[in-house]
Amino acid sequence: MGTRILNPPFIIVISEKSCGCQLRLEMAYASLLSLNQTLDKFLHPHDQTEQQHIMRSLHEHVSFLLSFLDVSSPQNSDILSSLEGRIRDAAYEAEDIIESQVPNQILPEWDQKFERLQKIIQELSSISDEVEKMTERNEIQVLLPSNSLPAASSKSRSTNKSSTVGLDEDLMKIKMLLTSPHSELVVVSILGMGGLGKTTLAKIIFDDSFIANHFDVRAWVVVSQTYREQEVLKGLLNSLRGLSHESGEESIEKLAENIFKILKDKRYLIVMDDVWEIQHLNRVKSLFPDNNNESRIILTTRRSEVAKHASHLCPPYHMRKLNVEESWNVMHEIVFGEERCPPELKELGKKILMDCRGIPILLVLFGGLLYKSERTLHYWTHVAMNIRYVANTDYGILLYISFIYDQLPHHLRACFLYMGVLPEDYEIRRSKLTKLWVANRFIKPDRSKSLEEVAEEYLKDLVDRNLILVREWSYRGEIKTCSIHDILRVFCLMKAEAKNFNLDVEYVPEVHDNLRQVSILTDLKNQIPRLALSRDRDLSIRSVTFFFRNSPNDIHFITNFWLLRVLDALTISFEEFPVEIVELVNLRYMALTYWMKHRFPASIAKLCNLETLIVNPGKFRLIFNTSFLPPEIWKMSRLRHLLFVRSYLPYPTHALKGGTFVPLENLQTLSNVINFRWTKEVLEMMPNLKKLVISYEHDGRTEWSSYCFDNFVHLHQLEVLKCFFFAKCYMKYQDPLSVSFAFPQKLKRLTLSGCRISWKNMTVVGSLSNLEVLKLKFHAFEGPVWELNDGEFRRLKLLLIHMTDLEHWKVNETHLPTLQRLSLRYCYNLVKIPSGIGKIPTLEEIMLCECSTSLVTSAEFVQKEQESLGNNGFQGSDSAHLLGEA
Template identity: 45%
Template sequence: MAYASLLSLKHLLEHTLDHDYQYLILDEKQQIESLLQKLSFLQDFLDDSPQKSSETIDCLESQIKDAAYEAEDIIESHITDRVHEEIASKRDDSLTPFCHKLDEVIEEIDSIKKMVEKIKDDDDVQDLQTRTKPSQPASSGKSSMVGLDDDIMEIKVRLTRGSSSIETLSVVGMGGIGKTTLTRKVYDDEKIVQYFDNRAWVTVSQNYSARELLLGLLDSMKKLTDEVREKSFEELADYLYKNLKGRMYLMVLDDVWDTKVWDNVKRLFPNDNNGSRIMMTTRLENVAGYDNSCSPHHMRFLTEGESWNLFCEIVFGKDGCPTELKQIGKKIVQNCQGLPLAIVVIAGLLSKATKTQHYWTYVGENISSVIASNDDNCYKIISLSYKHLPHHLKGCFLYIGIFPEDYNISVSKLVKLWVAERLLKPVISKSLEDVAREYLLELVHRNLILVRVKSSIGKIKSCSIHDLLRDFCVREAQRQKFFHVNNMGLCGISEGTKVRRLSIHSHRKLDLDNCLQNMRLRSVLNFDWEHYHQSDKLINSRLLSVFDTYETSINKFPVNLRYFAGKFHFTRLLPESLLYLLRNLQTLICGNEVLEISEIWEMRQLRHVNLWGLVLPDPPSAETEGENSIIVLDNLQTYYCTR
């Protein structure tokens, strides 16, 4: 989460220098401008660094994340203290000098910058990206596949009919949905074997070598000898081309992650107008549609019937499911949500375990955790999609895990949260909300996010995520201390844990006093509405910036609050200093009884206002504000008020 922490800190520094709080850091302005330059350097390094993780990169990212978080804490704590001093009309000289703390963290970031410079000078970044040899997997004839007969037939027809010109057919879908298994079934089909003169299969993977890719194809064609292996890349390319020339062939490129793969190999495949075909499997829509010779085949989730048949075939073979296990078995299958990978892993586990109702009930209630603890390969398959994400998308993707299982996520809400969490990289001439929607669309095109509802003009209104992917997000986010989910299935937060974001799905085992004392809480999202009142005190977290709940009691607002959603009522009269405490507010979503907030016209950072019980007063008159004064909320994008 190094990149996300850099983005957040840069947003903070730029906002502090350009807006209301500039006067609070005038003495440190030069330090902050210097820090901004260092952060931009580190951000550029991460943008250019390999997506594949390595020990060196992982270590650097961890140091960057910790230093950025520390700097953010120091600066926001300083601003919070100074604002409260102004309200109280006094200065607390006993506070540890802000300048000294800032110097220390700048020194730490500077040392990290020097390490990065050394890596770049030594060209170590290229060495970090190790090449993985394309492999030719053994025939997966034993792989279980139930259903999809129509899909297999459709692909066979597309391969053997149609244009005589060479065509590329891509099979696209999320990890674990069965792209490779389906393609292998077609590839090994007797009719396909007899139809094509030459067939070859190579698994490309994320970090491929063009030379190894050619060797893999030649090996699959039984054309690889020791002499051939010694040839140069151009000699290998010529050798492959000559072996395919004049023959009708089927080439399969499995697990393609980059359009450059096609750019590098398309010239190697002769087009003799004899009906030759190329197949690719990929998780990425842009890769699937890159060639444009024919439309991709989109994988679908299995139906409940297909899922049940696949499950029973693995667990019981030719024997039927015992009556006493059928109901819970169908619940297990339903919880796999039609993803073949999840069904195969769970069924494989249950086929070797004691077939009792008690154990099956436990598995049915804990599908994702059972898979995680019993099948490392499954999570490796899921994690590949995450590791391949560009840095600017990783934080936004993991953030999806903050919502409960099977949650219908409003895109409007998600966009507002991403903006408030400072997870977005600004783009000139685009609003942050537009950037957020582009990020979401990219995650959809990578088959990581599922579209639930679209508007009449095709915009995504709500989305969701498969439980297996969501569980990965939660585990990875908690490992990186990006956020913590508190629910009935997870242990409470240990003492001293520094969690910046807390998602409450259940108040069970949640020590709220510990949260306030030992956590640097920035965000609280409360989905346990039956016990919403238990988290009231979290609104008092001094560095809180995001608070989403059903209803809460408030005696003061946090200085850094950028997002508030829910009903609120005050434990005492509204303070006149409310304006000072809400100058950072971007999103205000309230369902209060009739209440008037005149200060709303001074909340200049407001982007989204949704009020269905509050009275919006008229803006202050020119006489009140000054003869030439015009009240303008420059950033306001959406507004709804019932009164």
Template identity: 40%
Template sequence: MAAYSAVISLSHTLDTILAPGGLPISPQRRKLESLRDKVSFLQQFLESSLRKTGDHAAAESLEAKIRDAAFEAEDMIVSRTSYIVEVSETKLLLFVLRSVMVFIFVNTMLQFAVKNFVSAALQSVTFDVVRILMPVVVILNLTYLLSKYVMEFKTKARNVKYEVQFNSQEIEALHKIIEKVGSVVEKMIKIRDESEADDQKPMRNLSSAGSSPTGDFSVGSGKNVVVGFESDLEEMRTRLTGASSKRDIVSIVGMGGIGKTTLARQAYDDSYIVYHFDTRAWVTVSQEYSLRQVLIGLLDSAKILTEKMYDKREEELADCLYKGLVGRRYLIVMDDIWDTQIWDAVRRFFPNDCNGSRILLTTRLSDVALCADSFSPLHKMQFLKEGESWNLLCKKVFGEKDCPRELEDIGKAIARNCGGLPLAIVVIGGLLSKESRRQEYWRNLAENLSSIVTKDDDQCLKILGLSYNRLPQRLRACFLYMAVFPEDYEIPVAKLIRLWAAEGFLKPNASKSLEDLAEEYLDDLIERNLILVSKRSANGKIRTCNIHDLLRNLCSRNARKEKFLYMVNCKDNVLKQGVNITPHRLSNPPRRLSIPPRRLSIHPDLLSIQSQILYKSEIHNSSAHSLLCTGARLIYPSCVYLGYRLLRVLDLIIVRFFHFPAEITKLVHLRYLAFTYNEALPPSIAELWNLQTLVYHNWTFGKCPVFPVEIWMMPKLRHLCITPCRLPVPQNVRMLVLGNLQTLSEVRNLRCSVDIFKRIPNLKELGISYEVSPSENWSKYQLEALVNLHQLETLKLLFKYSSHASEIVNPPKLAFPEKLKRLILAGCGIPWSSMTIVGALPNLEVLKLRKNACQGIEWEPVEEQFCQLKHLLLEEVDLVQWVANETHFPRLQRLVIRSCYKLKEIPSGIGEIPTLELIELVDCHHSAVTSAEKIQEEQEGLGNEELKVHIDLRRYFKNKFYSKIFH
């Protein structure tokens, strides 16, 4: 519920003001501390008072009152802070004006004195000198004095020294706002006490939802749990890899949530199918699509897309797709098609070379599938049988363990009442895996499910609503926030975590960082099957995630209902009704809302929406705390209104600014800022003294702007993510420390001095690129000083040379800190013998050596090194002979070798590593491919079926350099 997130946010605000070194509060500190105590009580109360049983409607109403009160109190506080900043700026301007007037007066009087009191003999000469020098002296003194006061003012801004004074009436108003929920709390306690335990009474009121959502549910979170699809998968294998040489179209048809996408994904990733096709591509179409996005998605998935293609027209993109597929046996998956128009638009771009290519469609609509190919039989998904439903539920709740005997009969009833719908079973399984395993609770759930689960999509939303209602308070705001992102959007986990932290959803924990806490929240939501894993990094961490359409629909409904979020996109009811959305309408929401929305999420898929929301400037007095503009492509508005003075989150990364919007520096409450700009940032960016995350993309190619030195005066900064920029070194003696900075990427030509690293002692992730000449003197960059970053876990070093060099005669000397877990090197050209420095790192889990990272023809690692390495990538290195076995990489799980044309073979000892799961070769020498296949055969002969070998030779015969070696 938004009540909890509102109270948490208010608590954060009070903690910031009352913290040591925070805003000076005078003379009402004690009363504000008393207010904080009351807010802490509300927070604890909400944590322990979930709406478990009883009157849910009454509970919702009472929590809404707490939410509104917390919003009102916080707005009053942050508005006062903003007012103080504005007043201070006004005072500075008045001082400047007064100073100018004083100097003009002094200048006039001094000239008058010289003229009247200096002796006549010297008067003419002296007056001429004074007349010449006086303006210079005045200007110099004026400049010095003004710069002194301006710097003093900015220092006060950065150090949060504004004097915030609440008068007695304001303090009393704040207390009344919070105290008026006292009776609300008493009523909620009474409700809670009447329902003593979680499972004592049957659940009478289950949440419901309305419209029919889109898409299918991928069963499982990390690795998909597939039950009941064995025969379907076998049929897919047969139809996709059959003897027919013509280009066949295979359609999977069924209702939402029945597993169409899951089956398609299983077939797409099946090892035999991967081996059978030269090229595979996957694109999700959904209800709202554009032909351009579909083409780019196909090109990207097929690994044909290049940076230059983004600027091409649709016809040119289609031609690139056709040329990329012609002559190859390809598999194209078009997931979640809703109409025939998109198929009619793209079908001609898939060449029919009679080589056994296949196109796999998933859709809810039979007529769409028949339109694609009326002669091809439809593969209609069936509901799971009772036994399959029970098996799936067991796997989701108990994993590999058995169900307790006392719960078996009730569990089978729950599975049966889900109607054979995988979506319902998986969601209920996620709920049961987190809840009490008592018979009373399971029995109550079984009795209620029988009345709400049907074959209707709308009924599924009731199950999803039940899962949402059972979420702990700490997770609800994080879950609702998923509605901020567009449909079918792959959400970068790093961005999601930073947004959660900036929004104030995370309850601070002394023993954990905000980022670690957010990862725990994310893992919890994934385990409940409410968020899906899209991609994982080499070390197993989640890189991107998404949310199923049904669940996103639920988020959207609840976010609107709870005034948590206002979404502007092509699905808004007001758009469907033909109502023009204007900024004025946004600032004055429908009358049923007692307060304006706290967050505005814009999905600029329609140019009309862009013009209405981004180009206008009529929004005034908005209480919005977040403005997010999220989409797949950059947009170019002529101007953007940024008059939301209470903003904490401003995500405009897809908006290209041609001029720096000065209004940004007035948003002193910003904690998250992301935008794209074509010049260097001004020093005034440091006035955002609350900023935690700064994401800055410079879209002017070839330029490498210098970051303002004032960046060192932002002590709250935690993540600084920039396109290649130069980071200035502060020259003053006084130590400026960014003690909270954890992420810094990507910095160009950084001088890694000990002094610099002392200023960022807690850095965990660092990315540096060097663009230099091949004969560069590396001593001035002091790369050995990297060892002083004692908390560093991820390091990316890229070396690019101004001219091509076949051999790097003067490679840099490197040293690394012991806590390093991920290391990516490219272009540094260090000899293979120097890899002992890397191998000695005790915590290294991922090592990626790209394009000339090492030079030499032979590599023989030292035994008992790389003791924790799990993932090894070799890409575009000139290695010829490699000597290695299980003693060199004792815990290796994945070995990936790409474009290493000179490597003759994979060491046979690699196959003896007991933890090895995958050997992947892309565009490698034929003898290396043979050795990898031989390793797999040997391991299969020894009974090791876990080791997989993937071979991809899509550019094998096209590379001229490789052809010379091959022949």
């Protein structure tokens, strides 16, 4: 009944605190899945050569073992541990042999490879035989159709009611401290071990409407154990400005100066989350002026000496464990929600929560496990027996997490453990994370869905299990950004050691056959000699991610990683395109920060397997912010996502002048192209676009009709469209956009800017039956009056109007029946919010920024109207920093 921690290596994390950590993971399923996708590329049904015979034989064994792991119960983990190691090693070696021949496509030196592949097939055949025998002897349990709840994105279970259980009294005490009449700056410390909910408590207080109204400005910054001053200050400044995910290059001194200026003479609340060292506290605190106006700081820490040092005016607030009743309320809320726990499971549930010892994170994790599992007496008994075993050991929380990890379906394990690549407290966008999972081949193909859609289902499943935290939700109720709890990240890193739990390795480990991922969190100047490889080309490394701002001169070692699939180097600023990268022909994901005064070389087409290309202009964002793609981009048929700040995409037939090009049938995202013409020929080249961001500069001569906007209607898969129209710098306004444009009915999110269309033509947008988010920016529509028509905007949830000359808006409660959020910015002429808005039952929030006094007054009237309808959760705000993006 033991619980395993240690497995062969998968990731190396090169950090400041420890030069290197090898992350050892169970990657049997992931390695088989990756090999299976590699084989799919090489199999040719009608080819009867010896090479193809070997490929087909290998494919049969891989498919069998994948199918077996798909239906294998998590309760088989201990029995299968030795087999999984053999499977992983064999699959990795086979894939290395096959992929190393990709540039030639015909497997040269086959005679030298043949014998080794034959042995690998024999090994997989032997494993398959052992699996079949175990199954026949009933030693292995097979999953039956489950009655578990579906993997739906639900932010209600663990993040709402259950997060406040047992905290009501604590919340009241801390709120009183924050609003006490002491004029000088006071620090309120929240102290406790990892997993007790310090950050959760601080977040609830930070978001409290009473607290928000009490302070002029609020900001949140994560300090963390791996303190990097520039990143901390940048995060703090972005929070103060109401920004997120910015990539500024300001110096530490400039950042500190800007922070001080914003806070000067304001009553502020700053949350410093996860502080480990007194010197880090002192440094950040020194940036804050003591305005003698009741400003406050909330500090969360695990270390008592930090909490005691923080303030002499306020003793540390100690987080406590939950009692039995509170623990049951947390677990019941997560597992059953509004349903009642079946009587036969209640006693087992109480046993499980008793062994969680009142530690909130364990209650949340085991709640997530039971929520996603079968509600049977047999399975709950299995969990209760194992948690009792764990509770009687000395290994603490991490062994509990190890058991929970062992209960994960095989297809989720690699995705979860990949979170260990991220730095401590790192917040990653959902869209980026899922692209990385796809590029690393963690996602099992499904013919009815795209790989990205399957990846999002995996993410929602892990969120439902509380193994991944949602940091920000979109207005549409979708995950926007996420992260992993520190303790869960430590669990991933705990797999770093073969024989103990020590994370402090004094050297960068040798690169060896099982190492697949490299995550770099520190300056590489002194590490390069240790990264020197013993061979000219390494065949194991598949992913390199930089989180530290290294010099381009220090990263040339990556060209040795010949089979590299993922290169995420957004933290490194290239002044010239690193042309040596185009030799890494197995790249599937490449993200660069590149000074775009240089064009992309034609040789980029060598990256024939590239699926995602992301380019950020970095510090030259506002100057040289346009990239020039080569005509050869039209030869890269595997492209799925092209993301730029601004780019010129050559027209296909003209650019190639009769050369070879292929339809980009896999392309889903194109962002952002300038002055591109959407002819029928182009539409046929990109039939599966789902997200499109485009910009147009008006020169006063070109007719809008030449860009063929009316053809948008033929982009049948398009769900997100953002169109920006603006004049050349010497023109105040461009000509209004022609109203001959049309949109596809599948469209869910639409942003328009600078179109200058009459409000009378809004029916073109209002008739979109699936539209949920509409953002109208910088005179997208013009005119003094907008009157909605019946039957329009039936599903709209978010409406943003930014900078308009609109004066009178005519709406009744039937026009926007599903509206949840209304945001009005710089609407100086708009007299009032229509009274009909106040009668919309779904309305949750109105946000105003720089609007007229009469508009603010009408918003207050709407709030009263909503309260009279029983909607006490309605929010109104005229604070610019509260405005968000969908």
